[in-house]
Structures are given as C-alpha cells and as structure tokens.
Amino acid sequence: MKRVYVNEEWCLGCHLCEYNCAFANSGLRDMAFALKDKKIFPRIHIEGDDKISFAVSCRHCTDPICIKSCIAGAISKVDGVVKIDRDKCVGCLTCVLVCPYGALAPAEDGIMQKCELCLNNSCGAPACVAGCPNKAIVYEERGEEK
C-alpha cells in the first residue's frame, strides 16, 4: 500500500507539512481562517536540530502496537490504514506511550487524532506531501507487506 515516507536530506524544516495537515483536517475552506493566530495540532510534526530535520507521522505499521494497546478498542486497521474512532477514544494516551516512532499526539480537546493519509478529508491524498516544497515527503509504495 501507499504510505508517507520521508527523505530527510531534502527536508528544509519549513514546517509547511504541519500547516497543510492542520488545514486539511480542519474541514474549513479558507486556510487563513482555519489557522491564523491559532495554535495548530497537526498529525505530522517536524523534528530536528540546526543540521538535520525530518517529518514524523504515523507509519501505518504492519503490526501496530497502538491497536493492541488501546484501552478503548478505538484504533483499528482498515485496508492497511490505521484509524482512530475519536468517539470511542477517552484520551488516556496509552497509544502515545507505546508508539515507538513518537508519531501520535492528541488533538486540542485531549482526544487522540492521527494521520489517516487524508483519505477521508477533502484532499483525498496526504496534504503534507502535496504541499512539501522540496518533495522531502512522498506518498508511494515501498516494499511489500507479508
């Protein structure tokens, strides 16, 4: 399946992916209205220092430990995409405790949200990838699952 991959040598650390993610998942049509003067809660984040930077988002693991660990049974895998049911999530953050990639963070309301590859918002494909100015984030097939 297609996933989001990171080429860290090309990442400029511009954080545009975070803004595009927050906008894509805001459900709003105007980017300025959605994001201006607001603290954003994107589902992708940039890590790095003054030398290197890279984007981190859900890996949609082959064998996701978040699903096994969720105390509410709120996380599931549908057609390879790891999804969260925000109505079931109680915000205990056990998934944050177990995700080895540090890819998960709660939304503004304390309930978890996660990258679902923009398949269910108006973008239809990852907004972080579409807006990456240096093509450091890509959305493609790599390797085969068992």
Place this chain on the structure above:
Amino acid sequence: MKKYIIIGNGTAAVGCIEGIRSLDKTGEITVISEENHHVYSRPLISYYLENKTDLEHMKYRGDSFYKDNSCKVIYGKKAVRISKTSVTLDDETVLKGDRICIATGSRPFVPPIAGLDTVEKKFGFMTLDDALALEKVLSKNVRVLIVGAGLIGLKCAEGIHDRVGSITVCDLADRVLSSILDNDCAGIVQKHLEANGIKFLLGDTVERFEGDFAFMKSGKQVDFDICVLAVGVRANSELIKAAGGEVNRGIIVNSKMETSLPHIYAAGDCSEGFDASVGANRVLAILPNAYIGGSTAGVNMAGGDAAFDNAIPMNSIGFFGLHIMSAGDYSGVCSEEKTENTLKRFFTKDGYLRGFILIGATERAGIYTALIRDKTPLKTIDFDLTKKVASNLIFSKKIRGKKFGGVV
C-alpha cells in the same frame, strides 16, 4: 476441524479470537462469558461514570464481532472444571475442545476487615456491573470512602468526583499509586488530586467498620455513605490449579502463553508471564499485555508459532488533566528533567534504559518505551538529547531511514 474454547470474554479473549482467526478461519470457537455483556473495555468504567463514554462506545469490539469471527458465546455461565480436552460449566454442561485458553481475568481482593458485613453500601470497582451498581447510589450529598489509592481506587475517585459530595481515599501505603510511582512523583500526583478536592488518609487503614463509620488504625474516624473497596486484585487461577497446573500469583505461562498443562493456554490478568524489564515472572495486569498475550495464545492454538517475550509493565493514566506515564522498573541510576509543573525520571542500569516515570510531560513517550522493550544499548544513541523531549534525532541516520523510509 479444530475446536477452541476460550474461558473469559475480555481483552485477552478478543486477542485470542483474533489470533486464532489470523490462521484458522473455520475452526469452531466457543467463548464462555460469565458477565452478561458484549465485550467491553474494562478500564473505561470510570470514564463511563464521568460521562466521557457510554455503553455503546465502551464496546471493545463492534456488535458484529462474534458473528464476523464465527464465535459462539455462552453468556452468564461459569466454567467450573477443566481437563485437557473439556470444560465443564456451572450447569454441568460439558464442552469438548482441542485447545483451551484461560482468560478469566482477576477479581477484587476483599480484605478481612472487621465489621465489613455491617457496611450497607459497599462496592467493588472492576466490572461494568460494579460501575452500574455504584452509579445508582451516587448523588451530590453522599460521602464516599475509597479503600485503596491504587489505579482502580483513584480512577474511581475521578470518575465519580462530580457526582458525589466528598471523597476520602485511604491506603495502607504511605503514597498514592504505590505500584507505579516513587515517593516524589506520588507526592506531585497527590497534591494535584487534593487540589481537586480528594482527601487522603495514607499510611492508614480501616481497622473496623461499624455500619457507616470506619475506625482507622490511626485513631481517626471516617463517616461515610458509600464504601468502594479497591485494595487489590487476585488472579482467577483456580481452574488451572484444580486441574494440577502450575500456579503462582497467576497461572504460570511461557512466552507462547502455554500453561504447564498440555493444550491449555492462559493470557491476561489471570496469567503470570515473563517481565522483560526485570527478567523474572510477574503478573502484568495491564490491557496491552492482555491483548498481546491473548493474541499470541490464539496464534499458537491455531498451530502457528508466536512468542510474547517483551512484556513490560507500563501505564498511561490521567487525573483531572494531569497525565502520568510509567514503564519498566525503577532500579538503577535515576536522572531527571524537571520544570515547575512537570517531572521526568529515567532509570538506567548497565547501559540500558530500564524504566521511567513522566508526570505532565508525556510527549512522544513511546520512543522511551521502545528503548526499554527493544533493549537499545544507550551507547548507540544520544540519550541525553532526548530526556527533555523524546526525539528520533537520537538515532543514527541509517536507523531513521529504516523507521521513516521503509515499511515497518
């Protein structure tokens, strides 16, 4: 066609069902559920009382789960005897099975306190039925005494906080959450709970009850309307013990989740397996391990080859907006990162991260947890860099390439 019997209908049972079905789509699965409920998330009972979830959303798997997995569920019956190939229910029905999984969980330990029988309104806090019974007596003027300041007692306190008059929590231990926090961390959490109106009597225990009065060992008296007993739990291991299997504090299992009896497996809170953080057997009664243990058992019951050999204790729990995470064990050298409102403690030994406690600063904590589970030698990463905020920067470019550039 293989016949599987799963005794219990909680998280470990779901793991077992999904484990079996990953290999065997047609074998006959029978689930024996003592509780008359579709599988629900046990840890959510406090959130239910807090109105943060409801009975529909508490379902751990959807309504069609058993049907989708072709399982027969027998509700309201208890398994009373097992043999290598059969399970006998309390109505003397005998079920035949080729592989049996014990997923019977645990029950509250009821301490032998004098006069406990004179307490009119007393509750446990383990099951949905416990929560529903407790809910019936909640009102804005009741005074609640919770015996036990562990995870169960304190989550109960948070759950009912807005629906009762007052809450007093007592515990024989001199600190809250004594199983997962050290003294300093427990002090921070206690203060936070006290700021939210919870009263504590720590290092103290109920010597005797006389109706709605608790006479404490310290000489204090607590006048209450409702008593919740959350002292501790005991593994439901009797079936295996009676059948001659090996039992310690829980049913002894190996990494394949096999008990000492052939063809019989066990998983979840009733079992005692290997704790990789201390290198010894322990009951690790936490939901993730119940699922993984159950799933491992299921795969092996269906003829596959799975092992659960990296179990560690770990908890993520919040109270009134303060998040607390802990993992592993706390022997070794402690180093800490502190701000006015947060505390992070790391415990290292022999060049490995062995455990941690995080109070109010839990961002990307899974990176730390993975260092414990994967037994990553700290000399291969820049651990100091990651203490303030967990980051994938600590790894080499090559390892990062695998994590973020490959299928994982």
